[in-house]
Amino acid sequence: MSKSGKSHFWALLLFSVGVFMAALDNGIISSALTTINRHFDVSDNWGAWGVTIYTLGLAISLPIAGKLSDRYGRKRLFIAEIILFGLGSLFVALSPTFELYLASRFIQALGGGGIFIIGNSHILSTVEPDKQAKYLGMLGGMNGIAAILGPNIGSFLLDWTGNWHILFLINVPIAVALVILGLMRLPESADPNTGRLDLPGTVILSLAILSLMYGLTNIDVDFWASFREWDVSAFIGAGVVLFIILLLYESALERRKSGDPILPMTLVRQPRYLMVLLIGMLSGGMLAGMIFIPGFTENVLGIEAEKSGYWMTPLALASGIGAGMGGMMVSKRGPIFTVVLSGVVTAVGFALFPLWTELKWQFIISSMIAGVGIGIILGAPLNILATEGLQSNKGTALASLSLLRQIGMTIMPTIYAGFIARGFNNMGELFRTEFRDILNANVEKANLSQEAMNELAEIGRHMASGGGESVSAGQIAEMIGRIQDPALREVIRDSVAEITRMAAENGYGGLYWSAAALGVLVIAAAFILAPMRRNIAVPAAEGSGME
Structure with a gap:
């Protein structure tokens, strides 16, 4: 194996383990919430903050980690993120009070949020163009599998050990190993910038994301009525106002050429890039449909509640296969063809739930089709589309894409739950x-x-x-x-x-028809995006066909 080949191997291995570990913790806690709430003697409403605070921390960390990795180096930021995540995990496990537990979850999220972005950015900056899609597909597969299997792995560890602390302590030795191997094996990559770091923009962006995401997480199943509540309308409104202030400030900063904007306006002004962000948000909405699979198996197929989570396994495996397929399809047919394929397969898979799925074997087939479709879009195609033509700011571009995907994953579960609620209310x-x-x-x-x-x-x-x-x-x-x-x-x-x-059946039917509709919207958005890319140099390795 050549020197560059060894370098790529170690980078892919370390980033894959880091991504899997961070994505796992976003879902693994759900299996232990009741136990943790009992340990700290808090209500279910307060206990849910263990999930909410992690979601907020992830959202805030995405653009900051993306920008800092571009500026100061992806290896350096990867090491820093892993250290922060490992310390946060240790503090969570050792927290004597609920308040310290929440603070530790926030620290953990700040560390975990940037790992996937940094890994993708490193691949796009150091790997040959004809191999990028394959590596991005592998990384996306790890992210998707971990996110879907998190609750199952959490349940297994909790049943095996009877101790919720182990869910977080297990991260510590893995983080230590990643730091040591990262220092020894990871090459550095960065986009040198001599401009002053945009601290005011960073603060405004963080507050805007915090306000917007907090407001979105407070939306309940009565979607429109939620906006009459102050903890929804006030925070979403504040987030929108802060984003407008940020755009005005960043535009002025760019005109003065006196700093390095946290949100480059050259990206924001590109309709092509904004369309990629829209597809990213739609893909997050499709991914959110997976959350309700255990409820579907329990309420429609009659599977016992304690076993329903294990029926996520075929879907998780299929999403990993789909991510690998997505990487290969990008290399052979181009990212637009791959996005369209993802929309078609996902829409078909979700539509089979209300149309056809009555028996367990039918569920396995339907969920695997949907899983393959989701997996295809998780890794390579959107990352390639978001960064093509860019010589710098790749981490920033990917971070914005991940943030929009996270927003889609935050909004759609509430809408989906509304369908279920209306079904049972009937x-x-x-x-x-x-x-x-x-x-x-x-x-x-x-x-x-x-x-x-x-x-x-x-x-x-x-x-x-x-x-x-x-x-x-x-x-x-x-x-x-x-x-x-x-x-x-x-x-x-x-x-x-x-x-x-x-x-x-009525409730989940509405849910999965709406998820299938998102797949159709992804297809439409991809066809709108295709002509916008004509002025961008597309690598020859993408092959022929629809690019």
Whole structure:
């Protein structure tokens, strides 16, 4: 292996492990939230801040880490990010109070947020153009697999050790090894800039991201009504105002040529780059659809709650395969073709959930198709599109792309959850229109005794007196609890379960149709983007076909 080949091998290995570790911690905590809340004696609402604060820290760190890595060197920033992440993990595990635990999660996020950006930027700055897509695909695959498998790995470690601290302590020796090997094996790469560091712009950008992301995380399932709440409208409004101030300040800074803007206006003024950012946000929305897979398997397929998370595994493996495919497709057919392919495959995979998926084997096929589609867009194509034609600021360009993807992943779960909520809120209507027929069919198959039939008639009179228009879960449980005949109790329980499944199908159907629609929007955006790239030199290695 040549010297450059060894250098690329070590860079890919170290960045892959770092990306996997950081992405894993974004989801691994979800399996331990109840245990952590109990340990610190806090409510579920307060406990959720362990996730929220990490999301905010990631969003803030993305553009800062991207800019600093361009300016001071990707190796140097990678080492700093790993040290920060490792210290944050150690502090989380050793935190004696909930307040210190939250502060440590924020430190951990500041360290973890830039690792993926720095890795991609390093590849785009040091690797030969014909190999970049393959390496970016590998890195994107690690990021996607870790994000999807995080809850499962967390559950496994928690069941195995019975100790939530191990979820964070395990990061410490890995971080130490990455720092040592990084110092020894990673080559340095940077875009030297003699301009003064843009500290005011950095502060404004951080406050803008903090305000915007905090407002977005407070949106609930009643999407539009949420904007009447001050913790949504005020913070989103403040974020928008701060972004406008930032753009005005950065424009003035660029005209004076007296500094190194945190947000280069040469990027912001390019319609092509803005379209790439839009596709990035849409891809984040598609990725957010994966969060609801365990709920789908539990409520629609009837899989036990404690096992539902493990059904993410086929999807995670498929996303890793898709990321590798995306890298190869970029090399052979170009990034636009690859983005279109991702949109098509993802839309088909998500559409199969409401159209076709009723059995477990059908779910595996549907989820793997969706996983391949998501994986294709995770690594190479958008990173190539965001940085093509740039001689500098590649880390900054990638950081903005990741930030928009993060915004998509923050907004869409609320919209998706709204579909599920509306599906279950419609259960009263389903009871009124469907329950009698379902119950009669189950009664015919059950061969009930006369006593059970008399009891059933009494239940029917009771439901009729209430109009049957609105039935709560508590009323259903109370009704089943009063039934004396065991066979009748089982018949009614099965009938209620069928109504619940129908409500879940309606809710999750809307969710996955909307996720499929995002795939169609990605296709449309890619076709709009294609002619915008004509003035950019595209590497010959991309091959023929749709570029």
